[in-house]
Amino acid sequence: MMKEILSGNEAIARGAFEAGVKVASAYPGTPSTEILENITNYRSIDSSWAPNEKVALEVVIGASFGGARAIACMKHVGVNVAADPLFTLSYTGVGGGLVLIAADDPEMHSSQNEQDSRNYAKFAKIPMLEPADSQECKDFTRLAFELSETFDTPVMIRSCTRISHGKSIVTLDEPVTGLPEPKLVKNPPKLVMLPGNARIRHPLVEKRIVDLAAYGDSWAINRSELRSADIGIICTGVTYQYVREALPDASTLKLGMVYPLPKQKIRDFAATVQQLFVVEELDPFIEEQVRAMGIAATGKEIIPICGELSPERIRAAFAGAGIIPQLPATAAAAEKLIPRPPNMCPGCPHRGIFYLLNKANAYVTGDIGCYTLGFMPPLNAMDTCVCMGASISNASGIVRALPPAEQRRVVAVIGDSTFLHTGVNSLMEMAYNKAPATVIILDNRITAMTGRQENPASGFTLAGVEAPQVNIPQLCHALGIRHVRIVDPYDLDAATAVLAEEMARPEPSVIITNRPCCLIKGDERFAKAALLAVDENDCTGCKACLRIGCPAIEWLPEPDGKKGKASIDPLLCTGCKLCLQLCKFNAIRQVQ
Amino acid sequence: MSTPVTNILLTGVGGQGILLASEILAEACMHAGFDVKKSEIHGMSQRGGSVVSHVRFGTEVFSPVVPEGEGDILFGFELLETYRYLNLLRPGAKVIANDFRIQPPSVLLGQERYPDDLPEKIAARFNDFTLIDGLKIATETGNPRVANTVLLGAVSRHLQIEVSVWQQAVAKMVPAKALELNLRAFQAGRTL
Numbered sequence: 001m002m003k004e005i006l007s008g009n010e011a012i013a014r015g016a017f018e019a020g021v022k023v024a025s026a027y028p029g030t031p032s033t034e035i036l037e038n039i040t041n042y043r044s045i046d047s048s049w050a051p052n053e054k055v056a057l058e059v060v061i062g063a064s065f066g067g068a069r070a071i072a073c074m075k076h077v078g079v080n081v082a083a084d085p086l087f088t089l090s091y092t093g094v095g096g097g098l099v100l101i102a103a104d105d106p107e108m109h110s111s112q113n114e115q116d117s118r119n120y121a122k123f124a125k126i127p128m129l130e131p132a133d134s135q136e137c138k139d140f141t142r143l144a145f146e147l148s149e150t151f152d153t154p155v156m157i158r159s160c161t162r163i164s165h166g167k168s169i170v171t172l173d174e175p176v177t178g179l180p181e182p183k184l185v186k187n188p189p190k191l192v193m194l195p196g197n198a199r200i201r202h203p204l205v206e207k208r209i210v211d212l213a214a215y216g217d218s219w220a221i222n223r224s225e226l227r228s229a230d231i232g233i234i235c236t237g238v239t240y241q242y243v244r245e246a247l248p249d250a251s252t253l254k255l256g257m258v259y260p261l262p263k264q265k266i267r268d269f270a271a272t273v274q275q276l277f278v279v280e281e282l283d284p285f286i287e288e289q290v291r292a293m294g295i296a297a298t299g300k301e302i303i304p305i306c307g308e309l310s311p312e313r314i315r316a317a318f319a320g321a322g323i324i325p326q327l328p329a330t331a332a333a334a335e336k337l338i339p340r341p342p343n344m345c346p347g348c349p350h351r352g353i354f355y356l357l358n359k360a361n362a363y364v365t366g367d368i369g370c371y372t373l374g375f376m377p378p379l380n381a382m383d384t385c386v387c388m389g390a391s392i393s394n395a396s397g398i399v400r401a402l403p404p405a406e407q408r409r410v411v412a413v414i415g416d417s418t419f420l421h422t423g424v425n426s427l428m429e430m431a432y433n434k435a436p437a438t439v440i441i442l443d444n445r446i447t448a449m450t451g452r453q454e455n456p457a458s459g460f461t462l463a464g465v466e467a468p469q470v471n472i473p474q475l476c477h478a479l480g481i482r483h484v485r486i487v488d489p490y491d492l493d494a495a496t497a498v499l500a501e502e503m504a505r506p507e508p509s510v511i512i513t514n515r516p517c518c519l520i521k522g523d524e525r526f527a528k529a530a531l532l533a534v535d536e537n538d539c540t541g542c543k544a545c546l547r548i549g550c551p552a553i554e555w556l557p558e559p560d561g562k563k564g565k566a567s568i569d570p571l572l573c574t575g576c577k578l579c580l581q582l583c584k585f586n587a588i589r590q591v592q
Numbered sequence: 593m594s595t596p597v598t599n600i601l602l603t604g605v606g607g608q609g610i611l612l613a614s615e616i617l618a619e620a621c622m623h624a625g626f627d628v629k630k631s632e633i634h635g636m637s638q639r640g641g642s643v644v645s646h647v648r649f650g651t652e653v654f655s656p657v658v659p660e661g662e663g664d665i666l667f668g669f670e671l672l673e674t675y676r677y678l679n680l681l682r683p684g685a686k687v688i689a690n691d692f693r694i695q696p697p698s699v700l701l702g703q704e705r706y707p708d709d710l711p712e713k714i715a716a717r718f719n720d721f722t723l724i725d726g727l728k729i730a731t732e733t734g735n736p737r738v739a740n741t742v743l744l745g746a747v748s749r750h751l752q753i754e755v756s757v758w759q760q761a762v763a764k765m766v767p768a769k770a771l772e773l774n775l776r777a778f779q780a781g782r783t784l
Contacts, residue, residue: 003622005618005622005628109633133656161633165631242654244654245659311659339642339698341697343639373639378701546702549697549700554699555702
């Protein structure tokens with residue numbers, strides 16, 4: 001059997017291939033993005049980016065109704081966007097098997113919250129599996145499709161950052177064969193969710209979850225491992241690995257299906273151990289259900305509810321409660337070090353806009369993308385960031401609360417991909433209700449933050465095939481925006497003038513920037529420009545060029561207390577010329 | 593308490609090729625017959641943030657993340673990022689660092705100074721400390737971009753994995769046209 005080291009995301013993609021999936025759809029979001037990117041390597045699967053997660057899930061529901069196995073992938077907050085179809089999909093059930101991957105981000109490595117997706121399974125009354133390594137990512141994906149068809153239900157798989165982006169060894173299998181060919185089958189009582197039909201479906205949903213729980217009692221992916229009888233721990237997913245490492249002698253009930261719970265298996269396990277614990281990342285999801293069964297268990301009294309767990313945190317929790325011996329104190333307290341936060345890249349077309357917003361004393365409602373880094377010093381030009389698309393609607397709302405002089409300061413910033421995700425509806429609202437705010441669409445022609453994925457305005461599909469491009473200026477006009485301006489974000493004088501005019505305008509307006517992400521390869525608009533250098537004789541040490549926070553510009557302090565000078569790293573400079581425009585002494589010049 | 597697992601950390605700045613180096617390392621561990629797990633945080637890393645990749649191998653590996661105070665080898669691509677993660681190491685661990693500095697934003701802005709005594713401070717905490725000039729050796733090998741492969745070669749000397757297994761792993765993970773250069777860089781690092 002062939003073995004490979006795969007990330008959890010690569011293994012889910014492999015599992016989808018082995019399961020005979022025909023259609024896959026997703027919107028990029030860390031840590032889920034690479035699932036669809038890897039699925040596209042399997043030519044038997046029709047895979048594509050959707051403009052948002054709701055659309056992705058609906059595409060996949062359609063494919064399932066057509067009889068194909070289909071998969072949708074998203075990050076945890078993406079499930080919020082897709083929740084509307086998800087809850088009714090629970091009632092209709094499936095045609096071909098349907099699996100929804102939700103990749104959680106405990107610790108919020110790249111997210112705005114750390115919601116626990118397991119609650120969605122209970123809320124929508126559908127089963128959820130949770131793999132503990134890449135092998136299980138592949139195997140559970142295959143199993144999820146069988147479960148989906150056997151029980152006529154969508155199945156969720158919950159991953160997390162450490163599973164999706166962790167790599168481990170996977171034994172590959174051959175794809176399944178003999179799946180039925182997709183075809184149209186009319187079945188309105190099952191698929192048309194009018195009240196009369198839905199009332200008939202709901203009891204079936206309730207019965208299904210009872211049947212699934214009974215199935216879980218005998219299903220091998222829920223595994224009781226008896227070691228010492230002193231301590232028994234119920235755990236799932238990556239937390240199982242942490243528990244095994246922290247408490248190698250403890251007995252474990254490792255749940256592969258985290259909803260619905262296998263009640264008899266839990267009762268049996270509880271009866272064999274002296275003390276029962278539930279160790280789970282984030283919410284007390286299993287713990288509350290175990291307690292509701294009348295079984296005494298210890299969980300969140302000792303296990304942290306916020307952030308990622310780790311073997312150290314679990315050991316510390318058990319030692320703190322006196323269950324295992326206290327550990328010797330570890331290394332000295334951490335020394336305070338210079339932080340190294342992420343930064344916009346050298347040559348990033350967003351940088352100049354945030355510099356100007358700061359200078360204009362704007363109140364900036366922000367959004368999700370690379371440009372959220374405009375929050376960081378020295379740009380300091382973002383005041384809110386809630387969720388995808390919220391920048392425009394937040395601006396529209398905030399101006400309604402303000403007197404006219406304050407209204408003019410309100411500017412929403414949003415990227416092209418985020419605008420197409422959920423910003424369009426918000427701009428429709430702003431135009432419709434004539435909210436006098438300014439919107440800047442930072443159109444860099446790509447979904448940059450998640451690693452440069454194509455989108456409906458980028459001109460290419462996931463597979464790199466040419467595609468129709470959304471015309472964003474025309475779309476804004478069509479939504480009812482009368483003033484749509486296009487600016488070159490590398491031309492600070494022109495952008496300053498346009499920004500001042502549009503901020504002063506007492507009606508909705510949109511400014512669109514027109515430079516692509518500097519990491520897009522082969523874009524003719526980003527031919528390598530002449531690099532820049534500081535003439536040290538002319539540099540007065542005024543630090544004006546430092547105000548854009550470009551990683552290529554370094555401050556060289558003079559050791560003897562004299563004024564320092566700026567310097568440009570030729571390995572990092574892209575020749576965007578923002579700094580050249582800021583230098584009043586013409587000390588920054590093009591070289592070559 | 594812990595299983596016999598070797599814990600390796602690769603640290604540096606987004607864009608330095610840490611992910612590729614750790615993938616080659618994990619690949620070599622698997623070909624050498626070990627169980628192996630690897631973990632790091634992607635997300636923000638390509639935007640110049642601090643990056644730490646965890647590689648663990650042995651007969652059976654559970655957690656994909658190296659527990660604090662249990663790291664056996666730290667392999668630093670940048671000095672400040674080497675120093676930042678020393679607390680993950682056990683006493684007596686091995687530290688191999690690239691003699692290379694990348695200024696964090698507050699240093700670029702002139703608000704803070706990059707500490708100039710980091711090699712001394714690392715040496716004071718870890719006797720088994722090697723400083724190497726990966727960029728210089730890579731440039732001599734033919735291309736400054738293969739500094740990460742030079743560093744991997746230097747680390748390979750300290751792991752019980754055959755050189756042919758390493759070469760196989762490099763061949764699997766780097767593009768064919770860059771293979772010869774990377775193998776030369778690996779060898780240059782290995783002979784340090």
